[in-house]
Amino acid sequence: MRTEDTIAAISTPIGKGGIGIIRISGKDTFAIAEKVLRGSKGISDAESHRLYNGYFVNPESGEKLDEVMYVKMNAKNSYTREDMIEINTHGGVYLIKRLLEVVLSQGARLAEAGEFTFRAFINGRIDLTQAEAVADLIESENEKSLKTAIRQVAGELKNSIKEIKDEIIDIYSNSEAEIDFVEEDIEREDKDSVIKRLKKTSNNLEKMIESYQAGRYYKSGIKVGIFGRVNVGKSSLFNALIGKDRVIVSEQPGTTRDVIDGEIEHNGLVLKFFDTAGIREGKGIIENEGIKRTKLIMENSDIAVLVIDSDDIKKDEDLEVYNELKEKFSENRNVLIAYNKIDLIEDIAEIEIVISNKEIRNIFISAKEKIGIDKIIDAIIDNVDADKSLENNNILIVNVRHHELLKRANEGIERLIKGYTEKIPNEFLAIDFSETIENLGKITGDVSSDDLLNRIFSKFCIGK
């Protein structure tokens, strides 16, 4: 991505809201603004961070295109640390696009997604975690994820990582001091105490790592796939869940050939449902295609609902589907079993239970009569909460890169625990210490190799 030119974009959602904002950033910003804006004060005389009233004009024809308000921001204090202008226009789709075209015709380039933040990052305005959080903020799909993103911007993630990193550096410095200052009168930390500290740190890291799943749920919603053999009422359940008749429901087996999705919001969480074609050997080309997609959904769902026809249980076939699901989902509890069509059954107790596993929830429903639909939603939410609650004050990891690095850091700590247990001499363990510290440092963007000696000299009286 180039960073030397001037970029512009509409930075409010198109078509919504009373006004729209055009944002320009880069070295030619003021020159461009000088050409297109006519205000009470010229751009060069305008104060930074003050709102001015004026007109947006077409510099070629001199025609007034809109009455606008604009803010000039000097590079020193702007978001991107470049000269910036924000122009508040009247937000009609046609108008705002027209104004942007004029800005672009005067030498600005259309900004790519996230490019303002990218510039803020490379100009040192925000660090890596903050940049990623801002990107998440823009993407965030609901209120709770907004909160996570904002907390990250405030640097909470950074602080937590810093604490963990600090503890590892501290243990490492003890270990290194023992090697390099063997003749010094320094206290040696005993193995058990080191292992205890490492385990505690690993626990903290694990909590953060586990929160990724929940964090991801809050950021991009929970994906729920609806599976089952043909004609058990998957599409009816889907429609009942999203509350709309979107899928053609018919008595003919194999009607749903495409994967169809719909979403609902429930207490700030987005639930995305995917209806799938029934799992069976397809007869035609179209159906084969549908089955392929069904498998894809199986790979990508967070939770599976296996639908079984209570009135027509075919144990072998149902089990076949179940076994396939079981392979894909590491946690049993993420497979829910919905016994459908209970309206056709006289006594629920008589329904044959296909799978008896304590971790697996059996829910009795009638999609047609809208019985038990809430129970399915509750079960989904329960599973998410079991993953890690948002309500406690833990950091939520929502970024895939952070998740990867944390996992690697934790693997390093686990190797250290193993190494200490097996009494591997600490000159070898140094590799795991330094790798762990490096992985943690990559999240916050600061990796300093001199931390270690500083720590040693501040802790121990060295000087034979």
Added chain:
Amino acid sequence: MYDVIVVGGGHAGSEAALVAAGMGCETLLITMNINFIAWMSCNPAIGGLAKGHLVKEIDALGGEMAKVIDRTGIQFRMLNRSRGPAVWSPRAQADRLMYSADVKKRIENKDNLTIKEGMVVEILTDKKRAVGVKTSTGLIYEGKAVIISNGTFLNGLIHIGLKSYPGGRAGEVPSTGLTENLNKLGIKSDRLKTGTPPRIDGKTVDWEVLAVQPGDKVIIPFSYQTEKIEREQVSCYLTYTSKETHKILLGGFDRSPLYTGVIKSTGPRYCPSIETKIVRFKDKERHQIFLEPEGLGTSEYYVNGFSTSLPEDIQINGLRSIRGLEKAEIKRFGYAIEYDYFPTYQVKYNLELRTIENLFLAGQINGTSGYEEAAALGIMAGINAVLKIRNEKPFILGRQEAYIGVLIDDLITKGTDEPYRMFTSRAEYRLLLRQDNADERLMEYGYRFGLISGEVYDNMKRKREEKERIIISLYDKKVKPLEINPVLESVNSSKVESTVNIAQILKRPEIKFSDIQKFIEQEKGSDTLEKISPQVEMEIKYKGYIDRQLSQVKQTKTLEGKKIPGDIDYLKIKSISSEAKEKLQKVRPLSIGQASRIPGVNPTDISVLLIHLKNMPTEK
């Protein structure tokens, strides 16, 4: 007209002069006092953690330090013996007089090497190229290359209490004029501080009450060329300061040059004065004091751990409050010394100044401390001066190759604001840079430069081949449960069910090399196995760790391979933080790898730099 002129005959200058002459160059060594060649200004000891590694590397390249200490050491110890051989480190007490005399003799007997007394005050240059030196009496010596290695002598200022006087070392005058001359040539200098403890008369010590620290029973020599050292060794002794000592010392702080602000420059954190220790670690009730013999022919002892610049009366009263030293007499008082050094970003990797061709800096004037660090820089400057005047490629060692490589890269890339000392933790590839394999790593270079004889080189190759043969044989050699189980049982290791190879057994944490040694075939009468068994054990037992280190080296190499053009103007890259800009402009790293090691240059700056390099037009 000389090929190489070396200014200063300390540990750096001696090695530099000896290798330059050894490579066949007409070499002149000018020093202020020929009686103090390779004099140990401070601690009468060579080696120790990481420093011992440096000595081994100097030896592998063909330097003298290891051989000299093997001949003049009076107590030898292998430190960290309880750990793996990667961090073993040899250390020896030296007889100060014998050490110096031994080096002097080597210099005097060296072909192509002339030694002269004199104080150099001026570097003669012609169009930014060194062409000779001028002494304080006006004598001029012409040379194709000049190596400066003045140690702590440049404008040295000695402090004892609030008194200070010019001196290069106790009892010797400083070197004046040269710094000013170099400043005029555009070279920046700064000040550093170091210190030394008092020396006492051993006849006045109550030895009975002190803990004895004897040498090793079996001595492992420093030099790969020393066959065996069989010498009666003398002991060191250990005692402790007390609360009373600290009280007495604190009583003299109103006359402490350190704590009254007389000394402004920074001293080393790893070798603090006793006054710094009691201030920074208030809660520590006692500090270790080692009494180390100065030599076989003297009753003088060096009071290690008691470095001080407090006034004389405080020094003596303080010492006498220490157990065993109640009646001690000080022969020479401790002192602090401030001296000039030249921040190392001004030199290139071959230790030649960036701005003055054929002028090299070596030793403590680069901001290091320690004889070993100085000698390492000396041998590198010596070799590179010769290569330069022969128009050959400079000799640069990588961080993955040698502690010497770490030393020079750290000095240039990270700089130092205290006297720099080597630690094993500074070497990120420590498992590869071992004291036991310095010969395997570096002897080929020494051989190529003509500093290592063919015979010595061949011996190393034989040893290496033998080691590799044994390692392979351990993987090949199968043992039946019947043969190995009794061994396993005797060390409480679980038995095997089927035939296994010996290497698999050796990988078990509880198995030592000695347990399986009997399964290895070797030539009769050969002692190779005994010598290399720790190496073999380590290379098998910890293969996983060593392999990981090797892959780290590979990864870094790609970063080192991303070169940065020499004419880049960092100040114009606006997206780099201002601290990083300043550092990059100063250090002018050759590669992205080097840039990423500069303190104050963070990963964001590196990303920006990479983006910038990508966008830069490839041609002008």
